[in-house]
Amino acid sequence: MDLNSYITGLVDGEGSFLVSFNLRRRRKFGVEPRPSFCLSLSRHDYKLLEEVRNFFNCGAIRFNKGDNTYKYETRSLKDLVTKIIPHFQRYPLKSSKQNSFILFREICQLMRKNLHLNYQGLIKIIDLAYQMNNFGARKYKKEYLLKIVNKRKV
Amino acid sequence: MDLNSYITGLVDGEGSFLVSFNLRRRRKFGVEPRPSFCLSLSRHDYKLLEEVRNFFNCGAIRFNKGDNTYKYETRSLKDLVTKIIPHFQRYPLKSSKQNSFILFREICQLMRKNLHLNYQGLIKIIDLAYQMNNFGARKYKKEYLLKIVNKRKV
Numbered sequence: 283m284d285l286n287s288y289i290t291g292l293v294d295g296e297g298s299f300l301v302s303f304n305l306r307r308r309r310k311f312g313v314e315p316r317p318s319f320c321l322s323l324s325r326h327d328y329k330l331l332e333e334v335r336n337f338f339n340c341g342a343i344r345f346n347k348g349d350n351t352y353k354y355e356t357r358s359l360k361d362l363v364t365k366i367i368p369h370f371q372r373y374p375l376k377s378s379k380q381n382s383f384i385l386f387r388e389i390c391q392l393m394r395k396n397l398h399l400n401y402q403g404l405i406k407i408i409d410l411a412y413q414m415n416n417f418g419a420r421k422y423k424k425e426y427l428l429k430i431v432n433k434r435k436v
Numbered sequence: 437m438d439l440n441s442y443i444t445g446l447v448d449g450e451g452s453f454l455v456s457f458n459l460r461r462r463r464k465f466g467v468e469p470r471p472s473f474c475l476s477l478s479r480h481d482y483k484l485l486e487e488v489r490n491f492f493n494c495g496a497i498r499f500n501k502g503d504n505t506y507k508y509e510t511r512s513l514k515d516l517v518t519k520i521i522p523h524f525q526r527y528p529l530k531s532s533k534q535n536s537f538i539l540f541r542e543i544c545q546l547m548r549k550n551l552h553l554n555y556q557g558l559i560k561i562i563d564l565a566y567q568m569n570n571f572g573a574r575k576y577k578k579e580y581l582l583k584i585v586n587k588r589k590v
Contacts, residue, residue: 283441284440286441288441288530291449293445293449295449330530333530374437376487377480415480
């Protein structure tokens with residue numbers, strides 16, 4: 283068994299790349315992008331998630347009472363850029379999640395250059411994030427975020 | 437990328453092994469076990485399911501209007517025994533689905549020997565099937581099936 287290929291298959295099944303947004307009054311533009319990579323499995327599969335955590339050597343596992351699952355999640359931008367993203371470049375996803383991954387990678391790279399602290403950069407990140415598949419998971423509509431950012435621009 | 441390991445990962449995420457039961461009046465014991473292996477993916481992932489179908493060289497893909505997914509499925513006992521099961525023996529599942537797979541394999545092997553046409557064999561198959569995880573997918577309660585089989589025994 284090749285664990286690299288196995289992990290990519292598992293993530294094509296149950297993983298997701300998400301960029302959510304928090305509202306932060308004290309931030310210059312009032313909006314903070316929050317990229318995360320996660321993988322949810324049944325409550326019987328805690329050990330497998332531990333193996334995933336050890337494989338990536340980052341992230342944490344939490345229990346989700348709501349749907350009785352365990353969720354592995356990495357939110358650290360540094361870990362996403364240096365550990366998670368390189369894996370999926372070497373062992374690319376084969377499902378439509380690959381589209382989301384490409385957008386996710388671009389957003390993380392922009393953030394790594396601190397471009398989310400800059401007006402044009404932040405607008406670009408919001409635009410990319412709302413092209414991702416897992417759209418439904420968003421708290422705010424794109425127009426709402428753009429309104430907040432644009433109000434602060436002046 | 438090693439496709440064998442990838443497929444096992446994908447199936448650990450989204451695949452399932454199921455043994456359902458049909459009621460068949462003309463059968464000696466009135467009950468027919470129906471093993472199947474399936475994998476459901478989003479409507480954007482038809483191509484990936486085609487790759488899975490080609491990989492196993494058996495089964496069919498259908499669209500499921502209900503939840504807007506495509507479903508790859510193999511029901512042929514011969515294909516299950518000669519193509520599906522050997523793959524998961526060489527590249528074992530790492531999730532709790534492995535427990536279901538072991539029971540599934542035993543049921544298919546019993547059926548391959550035609551033991552589902554025999555009272556003791558059929559009772560054993562029902563017993564094994566109701567130890568599998570995906571319990572909830574069952575149309576009939578175990579007690580109901582046993583009642584039908586036992587009525588015909590005499």
